Amino acid sequence: MEFLIVPSVFAFVALIVFLIKFFRVIPEGYKGLVMFLGKFNRVIEPGLNIVLVPLETVQEVDIREQVMDIPTQEAITKDNVSCMIDGIVRFKVVNPATAIYKVQRFENQISAKAQTSLRDVIGSVTLDEVLSKRAQIAEHIKGIVDSAAEEWGVDILTVEIQNIEIPADMKRAMAQQAEAERDKKARIIKAEGEKEAAVKLADAARILSSAKGALELRTLQTLKEISADPSEKIIMTLPNTFFEAFTARK
Secondary structure, three states, X not given: OHHHHHHHHHHHHHHHHHHHOOEEEEOOOEEEEEEEOOEEEEEEOOEEEEOOOOOEEEEEEEOOOEEXXXXXXXXXXXXXXXXXXXXXXXXXXXXXXXXXXXXXXXXXXXHHHHHXXXXXXXXXXXXXXXXXXXXXXXXXXXXXXXXXXXXXXXXXXXXXEEEEEOOHHHHHHHHHHHHHHHHHHHHHHHHHHHHHHHHHHHHHHHHHHHOOOHHHHHHHHHHHHHOOOHHHOOOOOOOHHHHHHHHHHO
C-alpha cells in the first residue's frame, strides 16, 4: 500500500509542475505579447494569464512613462552662432505590438529623431530666440518627434531643453549688451526724473510769483537752510526795495 502512495504523490507533484508552466504572471506596468509558433497572437494584461507552453511564448513590454536623454548636440543658429544643446524626451508605449514588431529598437529611433529635430529647429531660429523661447522650441521639437513616433506605437509626452552653452566671446558680447541696456534705462529714468522736477519747479515759480510776499518767505526759508553750517558761508542780504529804487529811476 505504501508503495502505491509514493508514486501517486510523485505523479500529483509532476502534474502540478506541468500545469504551472501554463500560467504566466504579468506585473503591473507591463503588457505581454504572446507569440504562437513565432507569429504574434494577442496581448495579455497584467495579472495571471494562461499560456500554451511550449507553443506560445511571452515577451513583456514596459508601458510606463520613460525618460530618455538627448545627447549634447552642436547646432548653428539662424544668425550663425554655434551652441551646444542637450535635453530630455518623456514618452510611453501605447501600442506594444507596433513598438516591438514594426520597428527595431524604438528607443534608438526616438533618440535619433529627437537629435536631428533639435538641430533642425535650432538652425531655423536666432540665438536670442533660442534663449528666450525655450518652451516654444521644445514644443516644436515634440510635434516633429511625436508625428514620427505615432507610427511606432509610442506617445511623446514632453520634450525639454536643459542646457544651452554658447561660446565665451559671445557671452562677453551679451554681457556688454546687457550692461548697455541697463545704462540706457538708467539714463532714461534719470532724464524723466529731471523733466518732472523741472515741471514741478516751474509750477512752484508761478505760484510764488502770483502771491505777494511768497518769494520773501521762500528766501528766508532758503537762508535758514543755508545757515545750518555757517562755517564756510558769508551771506549778505539786501531788501527788495533796493532794486526797486534803481528800476524806478529808469
